[in-house]
Amino acid sequence: MPLTLKDIARMAGVAESTVSRAINNKPGVGEETRKRILEIVRKYNYQPNQLARGLAIKETRMLALIVADLSSADYKIIKSIEAYANEQGYNCLICNTDNNLEKEEAYLQLLSNQRVDGAIIIGGELANKNIINTALNKNGLMVLVNCLAEELLIPTILVDSARGGYLATSHLLQQGLKKIAIVTGSSKDFLESEKLAGYLQALADHNLELEERYILETDGSREGGYDAFLQLLEQGDLPEAFFVTRDILAVGLIDAIKMGGYLIPEDFSIVGYGESFISSIINPSLTVVAEPLEELGRYAAKYMIDLLNGRDPEEMIKVLEPVLKVGESSVLRTG
Amino acid sequence: MPLTLKDIARMAGVAESTVSRAINNKPGVGEETRKRILEIVRKYNYQPNQLARGLAIKETRMLALIVADLSSADYKIIKSIEAYANEQGYNCLICNTDNNLEKEEAYLQLLSNQRVDGAIIIGGELANKNIINTALNKNGLMVLVNCLAEELLIPTILVDSARGGYLATSHLLQQGLKKIAIVTGSSKDFLESEKLAGYLQALADHNLELEERYILETDGSREGGYDAFLQLLEQGDLPEAFFVTRDILAVGLIDAIKMGGYLIPEDFSIVGYGESFISSIINPSLTVVAEPLEELGRYAAKYMIDLLNGRDPEEMIKVLEPVLKVGESSVLRTG
DNA sequence: TTGTAAGCGTTATCAC
């Protein structure tokens, strides 16, 4: 079994407390003694038992990253959080809930269990408020990313999805296009409804009437995107452009468009959402609303560390701005 | 601060040990007392401190999943491992090394630190053997998935990549194609070289000569795939089919092929590797060698739990068989 | 069946 503090102390001929002070760079150890101790520590590659340490100082230096769907593009956020957290001496436990509230609940217990010092919840629908509340009441610290808990006072980092919807739609309008359809995921999803709101606002600002039939709510899947186009085909009244609020939806929609023998952007201009690997693969390259994922993660980690250090985050709700990245799917080649 | 065992004991009017026995379903507690205790536990939603528990019983019930690249398709393996592990009462710490040996090293320290009971290493090149060794010597348990540590005796789960290469190539040969190129990643990667070996074996079994110019080693990137095709174009001697050993490579290759105005599968048949989301998006749908990722994960988790329980895994090296999934990219539509 | 007490490997509060 591994060496303990006691072993090191015996070898160095000092008390455990002295060793503890030495390895934690605390004052109150003679230069000589410190050197001697550290030498032994190095020689035997002693590693303090973090469980015992955690028990004594009441912290685990572990963060839970609770993410709704590991397979989504959220890993960019995760990477960014991890980088900052590691820098500050924290490790991240990535918890995949599979959009399953029970699993989320189970993971939040880690917080109550004190197995992690804090939890960052990324995307997805939020678990039962009661559970969150009990976790919080036990001094569990929480930060939200791209999701909202109404009523509860939890630091939150969001990308302004309404702004994203506005940018996407305005861009299409600026191309002189007027008949713009929107293909969204579930309107129950807060972020999706925000994107729709942005779309509507852009139309309104351009004095265009809302055409109900151009608002296509789907289940957010690839098939959903495919079917959306078919539905329009049946109705017989095709738009000139599409704003698609999810990359997977875009894949399906574009499949359907190509299947119908139409060209992009000649027949339909398209703007997607999220600068994912998927959208980069699509041909022609997709114009997208890009979210500052790296920044999102950095803020989330920063806010969490602030909380852990007893500081208040600079804002309770931090809203970041998305940016339009123009690709080939929305702009007609001139000449 | 949260309730402790002591609090519960006081409330129930019994000793701490009794409470401990009660909540751990251990024998030696009267039916009455047990009920009374559990009632209180439920009422106050008491959660045992896992740090203290871990310290006492010397286990953390945490597994580290060390993965070379979070953004790859490995999350299917991860999900599968997680599912099995959770079932057995373990949580998984997902550690993303970004193909960075230093980070891998840092994460392996978690093992020596006893912050996790075991580590499952998924893909990627393996860290310095010394580090692995010290981790192992400290009773750190390890299981390898889709990577190899020569010399060291570590339980390993592999997919037979040579078999995969063989399946892919044979499939193309069976279509009557003879000039088959292979586009691979780095030959330093064990799995990549295995795929190449399978390709060569298939050619040999069909009495075809090896054409050096049809073996294209790349850096495994999208651009690598793109450039591979350009290189062949320059040489002027185009093959009839491609076996591409990575999905990202396939994306680039197909881009280049389409850019050249060629059709798939009319001009070139293509077989890819790995049933990823990417390959499902590619148009036409890609014929691929599919790996049993779910099974891979289940075995990995099972082997790890076996180790944790002091049992020997059923085999030191478990080799799983890949399967060919035929799509549209390799078969000419007849009629 | 239940309680007592020692121990897990640290840190922290005191004395000295």
Place this chain on the structure above:
DNA sequence: GTGATAACGCTTACAA
């Protein structure tokens, strides 16, 4: 500057 010693919250012999 250094060393006992009591926490931290739990498990587990061993006693009763």
